[in-house]
Amino acid sequence: MFEALDETKPLSVRYLVLELENGEFVHLVGYDKDSAALTGLDAFKAFSADHAERRSGALARSAAKIVGNYRMLDNASEAMPA
Incomplete structure (x- = not known):
């Protein structure tokens, strides 16, 4: 996924995976x-x-609202759709 995102560089997408x-x-x-x-x-x-x-x-999907952000996410002022 990350290789494909690096190749196509869609500006409209933000994607983070945590283990x-x-x-x-x-x-x-x-x-x-x-x-x-x-x-x-x-x-x-x-x-x-x-x-x-x-x-x-x-699978659990949920829209999220950013409550606080200190240097974790760039331009993170909007809700992220589920």
Whole structure:
């Protein structure tokens, strides 16, 4: 995913992946109006194709509102869509 994003450089996409101590991953995604710059990538399609088999639990999506940001996120003044 990150190679594809580095190659295509979509300005409308923000993407962060965290690995928790227990081995689970948290994906934070932000995009401006249209998610196609991310979901249209072949790498995203390949990544999401077998996603259900790799999950440890149910997929949980939720919109988020940034409450505070100290030098963690650039230009992070808007809500990130789920």
